[in-house]
Amino acid sequence: MAEAAMAARVPPDEDGDECLPQYRHLLSPDLLAGQVAFITGGGSGIGFRIAEIFMRHGCRTVIASRNLQRVSEASKKLMAATGQQCLPLSIDVRQPQTIAAAVDEALKEFQRIDILINGAAGNFLCPASALSFNAFKTVIDIDTMGTFNTSKVLFEKYFRDHGGVIVNITATLSYRGQALQVHAGAAKAAIGTSTHPAGAWSHVGPGKKRVLPKYWDGKMPWGGASVNRCGYCMLGFGMSLFSPPRALCSQPDSSVAFFPPLKRSCWNGSAPRFSVLLQSLPRCHDPSPCCGVGTQQHPCEQPGPRPHHRHRGLPTSG
């Protein structure tokens, strides 16, 4: 019943990489006003739609992938539909020097980058027995190494000093294993693991800003339909971005929800999982590396189990 009601509210789908013919939103159109997002793989598919939604909420974007013509055409569509700036750049996430050049160019243009979306990926359906050495390596290089490379460049060039949010788009492929997807499953699992709070990003040192890893696996906060069924995807980083700091460590349903209507044709069968890798925040009173929020009523200071440990057994923090 609730799912039917939800499905009825899903806007029309859009084939190809076109902007939505109509956009209904829950949140303020200027929610991301003044912010800049750097989106790898932003010229197509999910990355394109994330760029569009961000821009519809006032964000300026950089969309970066190998094919400059593709990102240039995408950027024209995005700017026409949203009225926001979108800078198309060519990078290969396997080559750190191309990322560094693009980040320099983006900073020159916009003077800031607030959000990194690691969306670039390579994939194909192939049985493990038929994968060549280079085929497996190629997917690991683009997905896993590319995610790390881009995060590292941005961290060193900007986030270390200014804070920021890194969102990795992973997949549920590795949860149970998936035929023809050994390479992609391995690559995405590695991204998920490196997003774990125990990862190197989770704490950048005493006296400095801390980082808060956070997972979100695409479930609606009230336990409703998953992304595949309703065509919506809740981007977990919405919680981090759009909530007051206090909400960062709390239940997703106490935070502000953000529902970009991604086209249903995007999904191939494994639900994308968006995991926020890094949120740079003011210092926390809690000495454990899991919480980077310093507020008067920090959830860690409240009695009872920490709310962010509750959902789905995924490690939302250390």
Ligand SMILES: CC/C=C\C/C=C\C/C=C\C/C=C\C/C=C\C/C=C\C=C\C(=O)SCCNC(=O)CCNC(=O)[C@H](O)C(C)(C)COP(=O)(O)OP(=O)(O)OC[C@H]1O[C@@H](n2cnc3c(N)ncnc32)[C@H](O)[C@@H]1OP(=O)(O)O
């Ligand atoms: C990907 C799924 C596609 C269709 C799904 C259709 C139906 C779904 C049905 C059931 C669902 C089942 C499973 C779920 C599937 C997927 C969802 C889950 C998660 C993730 C999804 C995504 O990531 S979708 C994003 C996909 N987008 C892209 O891949 C765009 C970019 N891709 C590319 O550029 C190329 O495809 C590339 C990844 C190969 C990289 O290009 P390049 O660097 O130029 O590399 P090449 O030199 O061309 O190739 C390198 C080596 O790889 C070998 N190779 C390439 N293609 C294949 C292939 N199809 N099969 C086997 N091997 C392949 C190539 O031969 C090279 O190896 P050598 O040894 O020859 O050197």
Ligand SMILES: NC(=O)C1=CN([C@@H]2O[C@H](COP(=O)(O)OP(=O)(O)OC[C@H]3O[C@@H](n4cnc5c(N)ncnc54)[C@H](OP(=O)(O)O)[C@@H]3O)[C@@H](O)[C@H]2O)C=CC1
């Ligand atoms: N579609 C689905 O059902 C699912 C998707 N995902 C994930 O969602 C994300 C987006 O996928 P989706 O929209 O489906 O696929 P797309 O193929 O549309 O997007 C992948 C993008 O990555 C870019 N890219 C590929 N290789 C590189 C590289 N070496 N350097 C820079 N950019 C690169 C491509 O652009 P270019 O060719 O110009 O480089 C393309 O824009 C991916 O991380 C994917 O794994 C996860 C689960 C399911």
